[in-house]
Amino acid sequence: MNYHCVRNSLGRLVPSEIPGLGTTTPFSGAFARLDGSFLWTASPISRRIPAISTNKVASNLQAAIERSGLQNGMTISFHHHLRNGDAIVGLVLSELEKMGFRDLTLAPSSLGDSHDCVADAIKKGVVTRLNTSGVRGEVGKAISNGLLESPAIIRSHGGRARAIEEGSLKIDVAFLGAPACDRLGNMTGVIGNTACGALGYAMVDARYARHVIAITDNLVDYPLSPKISIPQYLVDQVVVVDSIGDPAKIATGATRITKDPLQLYIAELAFKVIKASGYLKNDCSFQTGGGGPSLAVARYMRDYMKANSIKGSYCIGGITGYMADMLKDGLFKTLFDVQSFDAAVTDSILHNPNHMEVDSSWYANPFNKGCLVNDLDVVVLAALDVDVDFNVDVLTGHDGILRGASGGHSDTAAGAKLSLITIPSMRNGVPSIRERVQTVVTPGETVDVIVTERGISVNPKREDLMARLKDSGIPIKDIHKLKEDIESITGIPDEVPFEDEIVGVVEYRDGTIIDSIRKIK
Amino acid sequence: MMNVFQSHPMRSLLYIPGNHPSMLQNCTIYGADAVIFDLEDSISISEKDAARKLVKHALRNFDFGEISIIVRVNGRDTPFFEQDIEEIVPASPAAIRLPKVDSAADVVAADELISRLEEINGLPKGKIGIQAMLETARAIVNVNSIAASSKRLVGLTLGGQDLAADLGIRATKEGNELLYAKSAVIIAAKAYGLQAFDTVFTDVNDLEGLRSQTELGFALGFSGKAAIHPSQVSVINSVYTPDTKELAKAIKIVIAAREAEQRGLGVIAVDGRMVDAPVVSQALRTIELARLAGMEVAEI
Numbered sequence: 001m002n003y004h005c006v007r008n009s010l011g012r013l014v015p016s017e018i019p020g021l022g023t024t025t026p027f028s029g030a031f032a033r034l035d036g037s038f039l040w041t042a043s044p045i046s047r048r049i050p051a052i053s054t055n056k057v058a059s060n061l062q063a064a065i066e067r068s069g070l071q072n073g074m075t076i077s078f079h080h081h082l083r084n085g086d087a088i089v090g091l092v093l094s095e096l097e098k099m100g101f102r103d104l105t106l107a108p109s110s111l112g113d114s115h116d117c118v119a120d121a122i123k124k125g126v127v128t129r130l131n132t133s134g135v136r137g138e139v140g141k142a143i144s145n146g147l148l149e150s151p152a153i154i155r156s157h158g159g160r161a162r163a164i165e166e167g168s169l170k171i172d173v174a175f176l177g178a179p180a181c182d183r184l185g186n187m188t189g190v191i192g193n194t195a196c197g198a199l200g201y202a203m204v205d206a207r208y209a210r211h212v213i214a215i216t217d218n219l220v221d222y223p224l225s226p227k228i229s230i231p232q233y234l235v236d237q238v239v240v241v242d243s244i245g246d247p248a249k250i251a252t253g254a255t256r257i258t259k260d261p262l263q264l265y266i267a268e269l270a271f272k273v274i275k276a277s278g279y280l281k282n283d284c285s286f287q288t289g290g291g292g293p294s295l296a297v298a299r300y301m302r303d304y305m306k307a308n309s310i311k312g313s314y315c316i317g318g319i320t321g322y323m324a325d326m327l328k329d330g331l332f333k334t335l336f337d338v339q340s341f342d343a344a345v346t347d348s349i350l351h352n353p354n355h356m357e358v359d360s361s362w363y364a365n366p367f368n369k370g371c372l373v374n375d376l377d378v379v380v381l382a383a384l385d386v387d388v389d390f391n392v393d394v395l396t397g398h399d400g401i402l403r404g405a406s407g408g409h410s411d412t413a414a415g416a417k418l419s420l421i422t423i424p425s426m427r428n429g430v431p432s433i434r435e436r437v438q439t440v441v442t443p444g445e446t447v448d449v450i451v452t453e454r455g456i457s458v459n460p461k462r463e464d465l466m467a468r469l470k471d472s473g474i475p476i477k478d479i480h481k482l483k484e485d486i487e488s489i490t491g492i493p494d495e496v497p498f499e500d501e502i503v504g505v506v507e508y509r510d511g512t513i514i515d516s517i518r519k520i521k
Numbered sequence: 522m523m524n525v526f527q528s529h530p531m532r533s534l535l536y537i538p539g540n541h542p543s544m545l546q547n548c549t550i551y552g553a554d555a556v557i558f559d560l561e562d563s564i565s566i567s568e569k570d571a572a573r574k575l576v577k578h579a580l581r582n583f584d585f586g587e588i589s590i591i592v593r594v595n596g597r598d599t600p601f602f603e604q605d606i607e608e609i610v611p612a613s614p615a616a617i618r619l620p621k622v623d624s625a626a627d628v629v630a631a632d633e634l635i636s637r638l639e640e641i642n643g644l645p646k647g648k649i650g651i652q653a654m655l656e657t658a659r660a661i662v663n664v665n666s667i668a669a670s671s672k673r674l675v676g677l678t679l680g681g682q683d684l685a686a687d688l689g690i691r692a693t694k695e696g697n698e699l700l701y702a703k704s705a706v707i708i709a710a711k712a713y714g715l716q717a718f719d720t721v722f723t724d725v726n727d728l729e730g731l732r733s734q735t736e737l738g739f740a741l742g743f744s745g746k747a748a749i750h751p752s753q754v755s756v757i758n759s760v761y762t763p764d765t766k767e768l769a770k771a772i773k774i775v776i777a778a779r780e781a782e783q784r785g786l787g788v789i790a791v792d793g794r795m796v797d798a799p800v801v802s803q804a805l806r807t808i809e810l811a812r813l814a815g816m817e818v819a820e821i
Contacts, residue, residue, distance in 0.1 A: 488584070
């Protein structure tokens with residue numbers, strides 16, 4: 001379907017109205033709605049008051065779905081804390097298909113490698129609309145090939161929390177996987193065979209969904225203790241199943257530092273930038289991801305902080321076992337954990353009071369009264385592509401198919417004083433710095449430094465940073481020169497051809513539309 | 522016979538397996554002064570042809586900037602030796618690293634082959650150097666004649682693992698068991714104006730062990746050390762990097778010596794210590810290493 005489009009401040013054509021979202025506002029700058037004058041009305045939620053119950057355990061999933069009042073055309077949600085081991089989405093979609101449901105809006109916090117089943121549900125018409133942070137595999141192909149009835153809506157983690165709180169994303173029934181749960185619905189992710197760590201995304205769904213069903217493979221005696229992440233007063237029903245996921249895939253192993261020399265080199269360069277920037281000092285706050293160069297940056301920081309007796313303030317975001325060890329070593333005072341990147345973190349959440357579980361609104365919702373990313377000093381991020389305006393694409397593969405996740409990328413880039421993108425200069429011979437990225441997820445105005453193995457580029461807006469890095473010996477290049485240097489090896493690849501048809505939109509964290517996703521030719 | 526080809530200083534020489542395209546492509550980024558594309562030990566028999574082709578094309582097509590590219594060919598005792606040299610020399614590497622050199626005859630044979638190929642391919646005569654790898658007891662016994670064997674020779678190096686095996690001893694991390702062999706190679710190299718390179722440190726996870734071994738090699742007089750992993754490069758380079766105090770002192774010595782020379786004085790004193798030609802020579806070496814490390818050194 002073709003939509004009436006307007007051009008936003010990045011020059012991207014975006015639809016002015018989207019089914020399921022209504023009239024939209026084009027992106028007009030990362031901080032356009034954050035100057036203190038923007039009025040925001042959170043919508044009230046109407047809920048049926050349940051009869052008093054001392055046992056919420058349903059006889060089975062079907063009975064729970066029937067009792068939830070779910071109807072065709074409604075919105076269901078899931079969390080992605082079980083990562084690639086998640087079995088809940090498949091389990092529920094298969095039950096919904098059996099029960100004859102159609103035309104549902106699927107609104108998980110994100111989708112991963114274990115969710116090809118969603119593509120089947122789209123093909124069968126069980127799911128016709130999709131709101132998510134990320135997509136992989138068959139789901140990406142389904143969106144890029146235009147199989148959804150209306151455009152997929154991609155949101156950041158902070159943006160999703162905002163959308164749920166304001167009611168632009170209304171969840172009818174939330175199916176929340178619970179590694180440990182009691183008969184009244186108290187649940188946590190840090191206990192049990194399928195423990196996954198923090199339940200930060202699920203917390204927001206539990207608070208705002210009209211109906212909440214906890215799904216567990218570990219029903220414990222009441223009350224669940226010593227830790228409750230989502231309390232019973234938010235949960236309507238409990239369903240017990242054989243397994244909510246594969247523990248081997250829930251533990252992703254993201255704690256391991258890469259041995260790839262190229263990634264280590266990029267990480268070392270990124271660390272040198274952080275050190276020279278002056279932000280790495282007592283009381284600094286920091287966020288990095290797991291895997292790739294990101295976690296390796298933490299290794300360099302750890303050594304440096306130890307050697308120079310630096311004690312940081314806090315780390316946030318996806319937390320790895322490595323960060324938990326840094327907390328244990330006293331290198332940071334606090335960890336704020338919205339999602340855990342590996343199951344090794346569970347012990348730390350359970351036993352270390354300075355390792356705190358936080359919800360995704362606290363983490364990154366730009367419209368609450370102060371989210372954690374706003375006080376970040378340094379964030380280290382990855383990317384699929386960047387462009388000469390420092391815009392970042394974390395969604396589109398080189399074949400034009402969606403295969404990434406918005407995650408907390410744009411949230412943290414906007415909040416942090418120093419946002420670094422670590423990216424290999426080329427992947428499979430295709431350069432990573434483009435004239436114009438296919439899909440903007442994080443706007444260049446919030447990106448400070450791009451770090452590749454063939455040199456780094458500093459956003460010209462950051463003259464202060466440039467001055468601090470000038471004499472550091474770090475190989476700084478103008479981004480156009482860096483692009484040219486890389487292209488002298490790779491050549492300039494042909495652009496992937498797209499149709500005009502819009503199959504998805506990227507909603508910026510503040511609710512405006514930053515870019516459109518087109519159907520692949 | 523004194524070597525006539527001066528190659529630029531090489532603190533770190535990074536080995537890259539010749540059959541690994543992306544590593545060949547990225548070899549320049551890690552800060553090594555030289556890169557050794559390997560066709561020998563890291564390449565299985567079935568990959569020899571592919572590696573040789575890949576290295577040849579990399580040499581012809583990639584821009585490696587200021588970094589010296591050396592190719593380690595297979596030894597003269599293997600069926601690959603001649604083909605390696607025949608295909609690689611026309612692509613004009615900075616040097617051929619020749620393994621399993623037991624005697625002067627090995628170097629001479631390689632020299633003759635390279636000379637012939639230079640002529641056939643219209644390359645400048647004698648531009649491609651040879652680094653000889655000494656890996657047996659016999660080679661150590663012959664070290665002086667090897668060092669004197671060819672004008673094309675630019676460096677000597679030890680193959681520590683093979684030498685230890687030949688001696689029937691176990692190579693340790695410290696490497697003290699090879700002290701004599703190391704010193705013999707260094708002294709012969711210096712006597713004939715060649716560079717001397719230390720053997721590799723094989724535990725890529727033990728950077729502290731690498732540092733200790735590199736420090737010992739530096740103290741003994743090695744001009745550089747080979748690395749088998751990019752993470753080793755910065756450690757090796759840092760050992761060969763003077764601190765700012767050393768550099769300041771070296772600059773002071775060289776300036777004082779220049780002034781003394783202009784005033785026709787012989788031996789002078791700097792900070793109460795006698796400065797003669799060897800001390801000046803050491804100071805110049807310190808300044809050279811500082812420049813190589815990217816330290817700011819004003820023109821003296």
